[in-house]
Amino acid sequence: MKIAEVLLIGTRSAQPLASAVSPGALYSVTDEGSIVEQSNGSAWSSYALGGGGGTAGATGAQGPQGATGNAGAAGAVGPAGATGAAGATGAAGGTGATGPAGATGATGATGATGATGPTGAGSGDVLGAASAVNNDIVVFDSTTGKLIKDSGNTIAQVLATAAAAPPATHATSHKSGGGDAIKLDELAATTDVTTLNATTSAHGLLKKLDNNAAHFLDGTGAWTTPPGAGDVAGQASSVDSEVALFSSTTGKVIKRATGTGIVRVTSGVYGTPGPVALASEVTGDLPLANIAQVSAASKLLGRGSAGGAGDLQEITIGAGLTMSTTTLVLAAHATSHKSGGSDPIKLDELAATTDVTTLNATTLAHGLLPKLGGGTTDFLRADGTWAPGGVGPTGPAGATGAAGATGATGATGATGATGATGPTGAGSGDVLGAASSVNNDIVTFNSTTGKLIQDSGQTIAQVLATAAAAAPATHATRHKSGGADPIKLDEFAAPTDITTLNATTSQHGLLPKLAGGTTTYLRADGTWVAPPGATSGDVVGPASATADAIVIFNSTTGKLVKNSGTTITALLAAAAAQAPANHATSHRSGGADAIKLDQLAAPTDVTTLNATASLHGLLPKLDGLTTTFLRGDGTWATPAGGGNVTGPVASIDGEIALFSATTGALIKRAAGTGIVRITSGVMGTAGAVNLATEVTGDLPLANIAQVSAASKLLGRGSAGGAGDLQEITIGSGLTMTATTLAASLATRALTFVIDGGGAVISTGIKGDLSIPFACTITAVRLLADQSGSIAIDIWKDTYANYPPTVADTICASAKPTISSAVKSQDLTLVGWTTAIAAGDTLRFNVSSVSTVQRVTVVLTVLG
Numbered sequence: 001m002k003i004a005e006v007l008l009i010g011t012r013s014a015q016p017l018a019s020a021v022s023p024g025a026l027y028s029v030t031d032e033g034s035i036v037e038q039s040n041g042s043a044w045s046s047y048a049l050g051g052g053g054g055t056a057g058a059t060g061a062q063g064p065q066g067a068t069g070n071a072g073a074a075g076a077v078g079p080a081g082a083t084g085a086a087g088a089t090g091a092a093g094g095t096g097a098t099g100p101a102g103a104t105g106a107t108g109a110t111g112a113t114g115a116t117g118p119t120g121a122g123s124g125d126v127l128g129a130a131s132a133v134n135n136d137i138v139v140f141d142s143t144t145g146k147l148i149k150d151s152g153n154t155i156a157q158v159l160a161t162a163a164a165a166p167p168a169t170h171a172t173s174h175k176s177g178g179g180d181a182i183k184l185d186e187l188a189a190t191t192d193v194t195t196l197n198a199t200t201s202a203h204g205l206l207k208k209l210d211n212n213a214a215h216f217l218d219g220t221g222a223w224t225t226p227p228g229a230g231d232v233a234g235q236a237s238s239v240d241s242e243v244a245l246f247s248s249t250t251g252k253v254i255k256r257a258t259g260t261g262i263v264r265v266t267s268g269v270y271g272t273p274g275p276v277a278l279a280s281e282v283t284g285d286l287p288l289a290n291i292a293q294v295s296a297a298s299k300l301l302g303r304g305s306a307g308g309a310g311d312l313q314e315i316t317i318g319a320g321l322t323m324s325t326t327t328l329v330l331a332a333h334a335t336s337h338k339s340g341g342s343d344p345i346k347l348d349e350l351a352a353t354t355d356v357t358t359l360n361a362t363t364l365a366h367g368l369l370p371k372l373g374g375g376t377t378d379f380l381r382a383d384g385t386w387a388p389g390g391v392g393p394t395g396p397a398g399a400t401g402a403a404g405a406t407g408a409t410g411a412t413g414a415t416g417a418t419g420a421t422g423p424t425g426a427g428s429g430d431v432l433g434a435a436s437s438v439n440n441d442i443v444t445f446n447s448t449t450g451k452l453i454q455d456s457g458q459t460i461a462q463v464l465a466t467a468a469a470a471a472p473a474t475h476a477t478r479h480k481s482g483g484a485d486p487i488k489l490d491e492f493a494a495p496t497d498i499t500t501l502n503a504t505t506s507q508h509g510l511l512p513k514l515a516g517g518t519t520t521y522l523r524a525d526g527t528w529v530a531p532p533g534a535t536s537g538d539v540v541g542p543a544s545a546t547a548d549a550i551v552i553f554n555s556t557t558g559k560l561v562k563n564s565g566t567t568i569t570a571l572l573a574a575a576a577a578q579a580p581a582n583h584a585t586s587h588r589s590g591g592a593d594a595i596k597l598d599q600l601a602a603p604t605d606v607t608t609l610n611a612t613a614s615l616h617g618l619l620p621k622l623d624g625l626t627t628t629f630l631r632g633d634g635t636w637a638t639p640a641g642g643g644n645v646t647g648p649v650a651s652i653d654g655e656i657a658l659f660s661a662t663t664g665a666l667i668k669r670a671a672g673t674g675i676v677r678i679t680s681g682v683m684g685t686a687g688a689v690n691l692a693t694e695v696t697g698d699l700p701l702a703n704i705a706q707v708s709a710a711s712k713l714l715g716r717g718s719a720g721g722a723g724d725l726q727e728i729t730i731g732s733g734l735t736m737t738a739t740t741l742a743a744s745l746a747t748r749a750l751t752f753v754i755d756g757g758g759a760v761i762s763t764g765i766k767g768d769l770s771i772p773f774a775c776t777i778t779a780v781r782l783l784a785d786q787s788g789s790i791a792i793d794i795w796k797d798t799y800a801n802y803p804p805t806v807a808d809t810i811c812a813s814a815k816p817t818i819s820s821a822v823k824s825q826d827l828t829l830v831g832w833t834t835a836i837a838a839g840d841t842l843r844f845n846v847s848s849v850s851t852v853q854r855v856t857v858v859l860t861v862l863g
Helices: 155-162 460-469 568-576
Strands: 007-010 026-029 035-039 044-046 136-140 148-154 244-246 254-256 299-302 313-316 321-324 327-330 378-380 386-388 441-445 453-459 549-553 561-567 657-659 667-669 677-679 712-716 726-730 734-737 740-743 747-755 764-770 775-797 817-826 841-850 854-862
Touching (some): 244 657
Parallel strands (some): 327 726
Antiparallel strands (some): 026 035, 035 044, 299 712, 321 327, 549 561, 657 667, 712 726, 734 740, 764 841, 775 817, 775 841
8 A cells, every 4th residue: 555545745725626536535734734634525524633633642652742632523622522542642652643723632741752862973965854843754855865855744644544444355246247236337426537547558438528619539538629620621732832821801711822022911911922122121231242243443332423313323533533442542632741731741751852953942932952062161152052151242332241251140142232141150050059969869958048959868769668668647547448448358368366356245356266176166155165965965863773664853953853663564564453444445546456447337328427527437328420529528519610721730820831732731831031932822942132133122322331430432442353342431632521522622822922133123013823723812921021011913814814904803902011011911811802713823913112122922722
């Protein structure tokens, strides 16, 4: 006998129906003080272990403290409080269990302490329960052999259950032909036990009905919809993998899909296949590599000026522009290198000069210093030659030779008349250098006078080397997330064994270094330890025990166990000696005197044992027809529906159904992921859209991959040859304003010198200046050789209308004018015509003058 067949244990919420267990079965309610109830086949009633309720039984000899006696049935105190029949507590001194909800019996006399052995040394490898009921039997929890739990039963309770044991074998008297035969339909109503259901190997009960009128019993014993009994009518034929569509709105008829192309679905309705419209049916950005390849290098994408609005075209790089890799620049871009240009080149950054003299300064233009003549006695003369210094020829009457040999104020102009531009003679500078220096050392001032310099003792290379080795000022924020120079965590050097950055309970940090091995784990205090229960349990046993004796809990901690003193053999022997209360269970499946279903007498026409939606039972008697089947509601009926389509055994909600084979009566599940193509209604392999053949319309510019930065064009760099589009950078000499590409405008100076040849300048026309490029005048300056007054008018006209006349003045009433001074400038140009076209000629006319012998006109232009 198995204890589990006569005693069920669990919480109140897990208690089965009384009709679902064998009559006489006991159930111990563990969450209500170990109440024990007995099933009479239809309801549970209180059961008093050890002979009913009453005052507590006498304490067993040498047992531990006696437990409270069991309460009487239904909670009432037993008549006159008499002690139950069993009287003494079960063998080995076990105490009676607490009665359910009944009045508590008087506490038994305290038994002698003992029985519990001393705590064993050390700890085993079994993990105990968090708590336990003293003297409850210990059972394993799971199959590991390392976990135990409280069975919820004492040995006394098990013995009490054994009191319901069945009698000796006598089943043959109840079988068909026996002296006390039992008919099948005379037995008690069936429960929801399925062990007697018919199987493929034995006769048996009909499984309980599922109460679904669409289901019928199949050969495996399951309630299912019979094949071919669906309610969808298919086609007479189909193409394998062809899409199936509903036909009409009945939901009962399907038809074949047609068409070829990519399918659109609108509210689940299959539309006309066709290509994808780029303007409305694509999302995301098309990568540049997926746009049609450019035909050659040095091409841009755009729209030519003659085409109007329309498709993009390939733009060829024309004259005046060059493509360097993927950078577009002006072919002629010298102005960008001039002063005020976007890419100016300093004089001392140019390469070393050769012995070409064409750039030397002349009387007509600024230029280079002629190469030195050597020696210490020659000086540069106003005619560009090196000659002995002396005082040189002076102008008439030696006008300004005041300084004599040094020429401090006297000029050495062309005629020597005023000495205005002559050399200043030796020692004319105002800075005194060091007595010696080291080549390439940096020059620094010596004192605060501004007139003395010295050798700093450092070269630029040395300064840079010192700076490279210097400790920087505080700049940690630059390296943090969001800084200008962030450092990623995984870019740091490998950590050392310093623990100061380890995570703590107060802040994030590094993981402590690993301990090695596979048995330790990181605990919340940051140490590597073996988890509790990983190597040893927390159950302490007695110092000694009886072989094969049952283990019971000692106290309620769930951590201490003791020797019950009772072996399983002794327990079974005690159970066999109990007087049974009933013996129906002995005839049931698994009982000691079981009766097989087909050994009972033949049934009569009583229907009370027929299967229902709530219970297993007998098969209703047959109706003798070949067109009816047993339906889920227990009746014999013809399956509903007349469809002829058979589907797969499983599907996913919303999954596409395809015809399988050519019968038109089988469907299967679609497969694959991607864009679906349909060819004459047949679904092909899902995949990506071919942009060259399977799309229509124009892709909006916003759906092409985003450009990485502003001022970028799309094209193909000169170094790449034919291939995918690239981003083209706007190089020097070009600018992008909004979406307009233009050449960068440089600030330039147009210079015109009017020289009286040593005499005061006369009035009238002084010459012309041809301008080869378009530009705009932004300012005008006059620089005179001496204090005086002069007014100059400027006329402008085209090359075709040359020469300009007074009618072509660009100055209006604001002529460039010096009044009793050596210079003037006009930055507003009120009333001026400032625009100059390429090829225009400027004519300069002196309107009035006094004193001034030489004047330079400087026009600042942008273009």
